[in-house]
Amino acid sequence: MGDVLELNLLGSSAQFAHVLAQIRRIAKFDVTVLIGGETGTGKELGARAVHYLSARAEQPFIPVNCGALAESLVESELFGHERGAFTDAKNASSGLISQAEGGTLFLDEVDTLSLKAQAALLRFLQDGTYRRVGGTQVRQTDVRLIAASNANLEDLVKSRQFRRDLLYRLKVMPLVMPPLRERGNDVIELAQAFLDRLNRDYHGQTPVKRLHLDLLNALRRYSWPGNIRELEHFIQREYLMCDGEVMRADLQPDGEVPPPAAESCNANAVFKQAKARVIADFERSYVKSAMARARGNISRAARIAGQDRSAFSRLVHKYRVAPQTEQEQDSADC
Numbered sequence: 001m002g003d004v005l006e007l008n009l010l011g012s013s014a015q016f017a018h019v020l021a022q023i024r025r026i027a028k029f030d031v032t033v034l035i036g037g038e039t040g041t042g043k044e045l046g047a048r049a050v051h052y053l054s055a056r057a058e059q060p061f062i063p064v065n066c067g068a069l070a071e072s073l074v075e076s077e078l079f080g081h082e083r084g085a086f087t088d089a090k091n092a093s094s095g096l097i098s099q100a101e102g103g104t105l106f107l108d109e110v111d112t113l114s115l116k117a118q119a120a121l122l123r124f125l126q127d128g129t130y131r132r133v134g135g136t137q138v139r140q141t142d143v144r145l146i147a148a149s150n151a152n153l154e155d156l157v158k159s160r161q162f163r164r165d166l167l168y169r170l171k172v173m174p175l176v177m178p179p180l181r182e183r184g185n186d187v188i189e190l191a192q193a194f195l196d197r198l199n200r201d202y203h204g205q206t207p208v209k210r211l212h213l214d215l216l217n218a219l220r221r222y223s224w225p226g227n228i229r230e231l232e233h234f235i236q237r238e239y240l241m242c243d244g245e246v247m248r249a250d251l252q253p254d255g256e257v258p259p260p261a262a263e264s265c266n267a268n269a270v271f272k273q274a275k276a277r278v279i280a281d282f283e284r285s286y287v288k289s290a291m292a293r294a295r296g297n298i299s300r301a302a303r304i305a306g307q308d309r310s311a312f313s314r315l316v317h318k319y320r321v322a323p324q325t326e327q328e329q330d331s332a333d334c
């Protein structure tokens with residue numbers, strides 16, 4: 001069973017070794033787990049590892065994205081419903097909790113549950129019993145619950161959007177997946193693993209590719225707000241765009257060194273940084289594309305962007321978008 005971790009969860013940094021050790025330990029105890037961490041850090045993969053390393057491995061692992069369920073249907077999806085419980089309930093349905101019988105139910109984006117659904121979940125966690133929507137029979141089931149959220153649940157408790165008693169119930173075993181930018185050379189290891197997979201998948205269709213040293217350095221300097229998911233997509237996109245054998249890729253360092261440990265615990269600071277990065281990325285590519293369309297003429301590009309010239313010119317300098325010569329533009333068009 002140890003293979004499951006080795007196969008899926010890559011990374012050799014000390015930070016990640018700590019997470020792996022926690023996963024192995026948590027898997028042994030049949031308790032509720034709450035997994036935190038930014039988007040794309042591997043929360044779902046971590047939940048699967050806990051399940052497949054546990055005594056429940058042979059039983060189902062049922063993932064549910066709470067954020068994707070319509071609010072009015074959450075309870076019936078989770079707990080099932082009786083025939084006629086609501087307009088569309090033509091037949092009775094058993095619900096996901098019952099499908100996970102003997103195994104693990106993974107509630108992703110648990111912070112998006114309505115207060116009503118939170119109350120029902122709390123009841124279920126307290127004694128393992130539940131009722132179908134529209135039903136009176138009290139049912140019992142043996143399911144391990146793993147919940148995940150990238151929100152700061154303590155803050156949501158303060159603003160009364162999340163029940164404190166539910167948070168305590170979920171948080172018996174907290175597990176936090178670290179952001180990629182704080183995992184040292186794991187970014188290189190993961191990029192290489194994604195590249196190896198692409199080289200295998202596209203064997204014979206395109207030359208075997210490798211990563212240029214400059215790109216490796218850029219991977220380390222970039223802050224990866226979308227974490228491993230963003231890295232995976234980035235490598236895939238660049239792989240498909242690269243005709244040669246060496247992938248150089250243009251990955252602009254966003255100039256942010258990994259935040260100091262104290263700050264990384266502060267969700268608000270992390271949010272602000274992520275937001276600033278998204279805005280900067282957007283502005284940079286917007287300015288670049290307007291400048292390309294205006295063939296490097298700042299006044300024309302400002303008109304295209306619907307901005308006054310001096311404000312636009314500041315952005316051009318901020319992002320160091322060089323006014324292009326007509327010649328460069330022509331070759332870029334090819």
Ligand SMILES: Nc1ncnc2c1ncn2[C@@H]1O[C@H](COP(=O)(O)OP(=O)(O)O)[C@@H](O)[C@H]1O
Pocket residue numbers: 008009010011037038039040041042043044045046190228229232
């Ligand atoms: N340690 C890891 N090793 C390899 N791939 C990983 C690792 N962690 C996450 N991934 C991959 O990154 C992507 C995002 O992971 P996921 O578990 O969905 O993140 P989250 O639930 O935190 O948003 C998935 O494709 C997953 O397979």
Ligand SMILES: [Mg+2]
Pocket residue numbers: 040043044108
């Ligand atoms: Mg997820």
